[in-house]
Amino acid sequence: MTHQIGDVEAAVASPTPIASSKANRTRTEADERRQKVEVTKLALKALARDAHYTDAEIQAGIAFSDRKSRRTNPPGRFVDKKFYASEYTTATKSSVPTRRWPYPQLLAARTAGHCAEIHQADDVSNVRRVCLALDRLIRNEIVADVEKLLNKGIKARLARSVAVA
Numbered sequence: 620m621t622h623q624i625g626d627v628e629a630a631v632a633s634p635t636p637i638a639s640s641k642a643n644r645t646r647t648e649a650d651e652r653r654q655k656v657e658v659t660k661l662a663l664k665a666l667a668r669d670a671h672y673t674d675a676e677i678q679a680g681i682a683f684s685d686r687k688s689r690r691t692n693p694p695g696r697f698v699d700k701k702f703y704a705s706e707y708t709t710a711t712k713s714s715v716p717t718r719r720w721p722y723p724q725l726l727a728a729r730t731a732g733h734c735a736e737i738h739q740a741d742d743v744s745n746v747r748r749v750c751l752a753l754d755r756l757i758r759n760e761i762v763a764d765v766e767k768l769l770n771k772g773i774k775a776r777l778a779r780s781v782a783v784a
Contacts (some may be wrong), residue, residue, distance in 0.1 A: 656690065659756045666762075667749055670769040671776040679731075679738035680749025686729040687750065693728030704728045708736040741779075745772070 660681055666675045685691040695704040701716035704724040710733040714723035727733055735746045752765045 629654075637696065657678060661752065663749070663753045663756055666752070666766060666769055670766070670773055671780055672745055672769070673740065673780075675738045675740040676745045677749055678741040679734040679746045681753060682738065683729075683746055684750040684753045685730045686734065688754070693725065693733075695724065695728065705740060706733070706737055708733050709735070746753040746774070747771075 626664075663681070664677055667680075672680075682691075686693060693704055694706060695702055697703075701718070701721040702725040703716065704711040704727070706728060710727040710730055711724045714727050716723055731747045731750065732743050734740075735743045740746050748768065748771065752769050755765050755768070756762070
């Protein structure tokens with residue numbers, strides 16, 4: 620079948636493709652989800668700062684959430700089908716990959732303690748709480764409930780911030 624020049628130009632100029640494929644829809648949906656997660660992270664940062672979390676705890680909580688949900692992977696390399704993490708912390712140093720268990724460092728690099736140590740956050744429970752709040756915001760839970768979750772332990776964080784200042 621031959622196409623006329625006008626038909627091709629119209630197809631190129633039209634905003635919708637000639638044949639809508641499942642791959643294009645999936646890519647668009649994934650981009651929309653990714654964008655929603657980024658906007659949600661910005662909202663979480665504002666909520667967490669209002670609840671007196673440190674920037675290190677917020678960054679570690681976001682990194683932990685991303686790694687836990689497989690949105691990102693920890694940096695490292697595969698050698699002979701074994702994963703070696705490039706971030707060395709107490710969690711990754713204690714686990715050596717073997718042929719029988721090739722991923723202990725990959726799993727260790729996805730823990731809250733590892734993310735807290737990488738971002739130099741003092742309190743791992745606050746890192747877990749920020750991660751949980753982000754996961755709840757992504758699932759479209761009520762913001763008041765997330766604020767209530769983030770406000771747990773606010774007196775201790777206020778006392779710590781006053782002692783540091």
